[in-house]
Amino acid sequence: MRNPATATATTTTTTRNSKGSKTPCCSKVGLKRGPWTPDEDELLATYIKKEGEGRWRTLPKRAGLFRCGKSCRLRWMNYLRPSVKRGQIAPDEEDLILRLHRLLGNRWSLIAGRIPGRTDNEIKNYWNTHLSKKLISQGIDPRTHKPLNPQHSPTHLKASSSSIPNPGATIPNPNISNPASSSLEHARRGQVMADKENEYFQNHYQSDDVAIGHGFTSLLNCDASGIEMRNNQSQGISNEEDEDINYCTDDIFSSFLNSLINEDAFTNQNQLQQQQINGISQADTLIASTLSLSQGWESPIISSNFNQDPKRLNDHLN
DNA sequence: AACCCTGACAACCGCACGGTC
DNA sequence: CGACCGTGCGGTTGTCAGGGT
Known part of the structure; x- marks a missing residue:
């Protein structure tokens, strides 16, 4: 429970992050919190349409709003932006x-x-x-997408599926050992993923050892707003790295993700469960391995192409 | 009508990271 | 090199509407 008193605190409070910098927050004197009013929305939308996004910290003052910059940014990004689609998820x-x-x-x-x-x-x-x-x-662990009931899980899946589901769980730290990461199964999963990555990138790049090494992580570096993100991220990096990031086009990102998404195993949950009950399938291994990339397990092809430097990989994944 | 409970989702918070000075 | 700024992310909390008692 958040203490309501903090919303009306009479002292200016700031917190410090790990780098020691001040992080302004909405508990500053006079700053409004809570739900936005139509008037505030109007002020914010009008201002941004006129002046553009950015400089969020000073934006509220310039726009005549008594909100913190973070609050303004959030409101714009999640609600007021013209591109935001409202309504039920189809x-x-x-x-x-x-x-x-x-x-x-x-x-x-x-x-x-x-x-x-x-x-x-x-x-x-x-x-x-x-x-x-x-x-x-449906008896599926929302965190791992594996069956919840350990009795129905293959032995090698029990470790990750027997826990109480926690949808809001933090992504595991790659540095913290994962049951799967220390096993032969991990090695096998990693190899399958490595093969899959190799196959994919060999089909899409002429220079294997360069492209494979950076392709997948570049893909994960890409975001929705791929182009914008690339523009931001490419600032201040070396030409060589810049070239690598240029591999990360929206098309490549899309086609690779689509190639994974459209795997047959994805299309039928019951089929997938049956595969997991009977034994791990190649598609399942691919899923697990792919998931492992985002959740901290290690893929040999990735680490080998990052000079055995998990931190660098992790940096790219994050 | 009043109260309680629950679900949905908007909003906030802490943290991390890249860039700039 | 360190301090600070701007921004983005993921987790958590607050608010409110609607249903049940």
Whole structure:
């Protein structure tokens, strides 16, 4: 429970992040919190249409709003932006969210980027309120997308599926050992994924050892707003790295994700469950391995191409 | 009518990271 | 090199509407 008193605190409070910098927050004197009024929305939307986005910290003052910059940005990004699609999540969107979550985990911004008009916040909320419960009711762990009942799971899946589901769980730290990461199974999963990555990138690049090494991680670096993100990220990096990031076009990102999303195994949940009961399938291994990339397990092809430097890989994944 | 409970989702918070000075 | 700024992300909390008692 948040203490209501903090909303009307009479002292200016700031917190410090790990780098020691001040992080202004909405608890500053005189700043309004809580739901936005139509008038505030109008002020914000009008100002941004006229002056453009950015400089969020000073925007409220310039726009005549008594809100913190973060609050303004959030309101614009999640609600006021013209491109934001309101209304019920369609069945096909729901299906896509499920597939992407299986691939990417709680990378809401990445997931949102694949669903036009939907924001990360909206998808996150929808997941927590609808989809996670739906999966649980189907006996599926929403975090791992594996059967909840350990009795029905293959031995090698028990470790990750026997826990109580926690939809809001933090993505595991790659540095913290994962049961799967220390096993032969991990090695096998990694090799399958490595083969799949190799196959994919060999089909899409002429220079294997260069492209493979950077391709997948570049893809994960891409976001919905791929172009914008590239523009931002490419600033201040070397030419060589810039060239690598240029591999990360929207087309490549799309086609690779689509190639994973459209795997037959994704299309039938019961079929997938049966495969898991009978024994791990290649598609399942691919899913697990792909998921592992976003959740901290290690893929040999990735690490080998990052000079055995998990930190660098992790940096790219994050 | 009043109260309680629950679900949905908007909003907030802490943190991380890249860039700039 | 360190301090600070701007921004984005994921997790958590607050608010409110609607239904049940």
